[in-house]
Amino acid sequence: MKLNKRVGQQTFFIDLSGVAKGFGVDEVGRYLQSQGLQNFLVNIGGDLLAMGQREPDVSWRIGIELPHSGMQVAHHIIPVRDMSVATSGDYRNYFEEDGRRFSHTINPNTGWPIDHHVASITVLTPENVDADAWATALMVLGLEGLALAEEQNLKVLMLEKTDEGWKTHLTQAFADYVGEEKVQELLQTQ
Numbered sequence: 001m002k003l004n005k006r007v008g009q010q011t012f013f014i015d016l017s018g019v020a021k022g023f024g025v026d027e028v029g030r031y032l033q034s035q036g037l038q039n040f041l042v043n044i045g046g047d048l049l050a051m052g053q054r055e056p057d058v059s060w061r062i063g064i065e066l067p068h069s070g071m072q073v074a075h076h077i078i079p080v081r082d083m084s085v086a087t088s089g090d091y092r093n094y095f096e097e098d099g100r101r102f103s104h105t106i107n108p109n110t111g112w113p114i115d116h117h118v119a120s121i122t123v124l125t126p127e128n129v130d131a132d133a134w135a136t137a138l139m140v141l142g143l144e145g146l147a148l149a150e151e152q153n154l155k156v157l158m159l160e161k162t163d164e165g166w167k168t169h170l171t172q173a174f175a176d177y178v179g180e181e182k183v184q185e186l187l188q189t190q
Contacts, residue, residue: 021047022132050080084128088135089120118142124155
């Protein structure tokens with residue numbers, strides 16, 4: 001969401017696309033819980049909170065998109081219960097110039113758009129504002145972020161573009177959350 005305000009000859013912009021979506025998801029979730037709801041799904045711009053169950057004995061199922069140009073295709077489907085989900089990627093907001101792709105995600109160390117082969121990072125945490133912030137931070141780090149995610153015991157699924165296609169990386173916490181059978185399915189769908 002962007003808000004703009006004209007003051008004199010200058011226009012100021014406030015872009016609430018960062019962790020504001022995660023904060024909003026958490027606030028809506030708290031409101032719904034205060035109203036006695038136990039089973040609900042909140043989605044604000046792709047940031048999700050899945051509480052309870054979709055129906056008795058059936059978890060919510062969340063699609064993790066494969067970053068195809070111009071297509072929205074769920075590459076992985078994961079069961080989620082009482083958890084927030086946020087994904088950061090470079091496959092929607094970018095531009096190309098002289099055959100070079102420039103992501104909207106900026107590496108604060110270089111001041112330049114990220115330049116690696118990780119296309120998306122999905123993080124699961126109890127609070128969406130945390131999932132949202134971690135997804136963006138790990139997107140900046142790329143594959144190097146896996147070690148930090150492991151150290152922080154984060155539930156992370158990372159999609160990397162390789163010469164052979166897509167490679168899925170999972171942290172141990174993510175693997176433990178979805179279970180061995182789902183892990184095997186996720187790693188076979190490359």
